[in-house]
Amino acid sequence: MALTITMFSDFICPFCYIGFATARKLKPEFDLDLAWRGFQIHPDWPAEGMPASEFRREMSPETRRAIWTRIEAMADAAGITMKPPELLTNSRLALEAAEFAAELGKGELFEERVYRGYFNEGLNIGQPGVLADLAADVGLDREDLNVALESNRYSLRLKNNAMVAHKRNVDGVPTFFIGEYPLVGAQGEDVMRQILGRYIQKFAAAK
Numbered sequence: 001m002a003l004t005i006t007m008f009s010d011f012i013c014p015f016c017y018i019g020f021a022t023a024r025k026l027k028p029e030f031d032l033d034l035a036w037r038g039f040q041i042h043p044d045w046p047a048e049g050m051p052a053s054e055f056r057r058e059m060s061p062e063t064r065r066a067i068w069t070r071i072e073a074m075a076d077a078a079g080i081t082m083k084p085p086e087l088l089t090n091s092r093l094a095l096e097a098a099e100f101a102a103e104l105g106k107g108e109l110f111e112e113r114v115y116r117g118y119f120n121e122g123l124n125i126g127q128p129g130v131l132a133d134l135a136a137d138v139g140l141d142r143e144d145l146n147v148a149l150e151s152n153r154y155s156l157r158l159k160n161n162a163m164v165a166h167k168r169n170v171d172g173v174p175t176f177f178i179g180e181y182p183l184v185g186a187q188g189e190d191v192m193r194q195i196l197g198r199y200i201q202k203f204a205a206a207k
Contacts, residue, residue: 002033006177019174019186021078038095089126096154109138
């Protein structure tokens with residue numbers, strides 16, 4: 001029986017992309033079912049996006065470079081390529097689009113495409129046209145997605161995700177739940193493998 005990992009994450013979080021990629025790498029080894037739950041961390045960011053330099057203006061360029069050097073090293077270990085986005089995007093529409101994709105069985109493919117578009121290609125994933133292009137890349141219908149986003153069909157689902165996250169004491173992303181066991185932050189592949197192995201052994205012993 002597949003082991004379900006629930007992952008609360010946001011497309012604009014670099015550590016979420018790393019955690020997502022790591023979990024995907026381990027799926028065949030542990031027969032994992034990755035249940036993605038969108039959790040918006042910066043609803044205050046403008047819909048049109050804003051220059052990255054405007055976020056945490058007190059941070060020096062040297063500190064920003066040091067942070068991204070660490071992120072890029074973690075990404076490389078996870079088998080993905082990342083670079084700091086020049087435009088910070090409000091992720092609400094992208095998270096709603098991911099719900100649409102999940103309903104049609106393309107959730108994981110679309111999520112990977114959005115992460116890659118944002119952190120590798122510098123795309124503004126807050127724009128409906130960009131999301132329609134990414135949806136088409138994974139075999140989804142552009143117009144169907146546009147209709148879904150215009151109707152706000154999935155806004156309530158994002159609110160429900162936030163309520164569930166609050167009840168489970170989630171206050172940051174990425175947060176994984178392996179069964180009921182919470183794991184906060186992106187973990188390296190070896191660490192994640194050890195945690196999954198211990199959980200499975202514990203679960204098997206309890207049967």
